[in-house]
Amino acid sequence: MNRKLMAQRLEERGLTNFQIKILLTTMEIPKGRTATYKEIAARAGYPGASRAAGTALRKNPFPIAIPCHRVVKSSGETGSYSGRSNSRIKKELLKKEGAI
C-alpha cells in the first residue's frame, strides 16, 4: 500500500481533496505513535482544521487500511472509535504498541 495508490482509490471513491490529505496523513502515523486531530490537520496543510479532520476520519472509507486508532484528542484521551465513544480495545492496543 503506497500513498499514490491510496490517494487514487480515495479519489475514485468520491472523496474531496481535503479528506484525501487527512486520510493519507493519518495513514502515515508511525507505529507506537499517536497524533491529535490538530496535528493531522496541520500536517495535511490545514492548520486549525481539527474539527474538519474529525469529520473526515468519521467518514473513513477504509477503516482497515487507515489506523484511526492512533488518532487521539489533544488531552491524550482516545476520543471515539468506530462510532463508539471510548473503546477499551483501542487504548490497550495503543499501550501495547508503546504509544502510551
Place this chain on the structure above:
DNA sequence: CAACACAAAGTAG
C-alpha cells in the same frame, strides 16, 4: 447560497 453538524482547540473565569 445558507444553516447545521463534527471524534477539537483556544481563551476566559
Place this chain on the structure above:
DNA sequence: CTACTTTGTGTTG
C-alpha cells in the same frame, strides 16, 4: 476545573 467562543470543511435544505 468548567463555560463560552472560534474554527475549517462536509452535509443537508
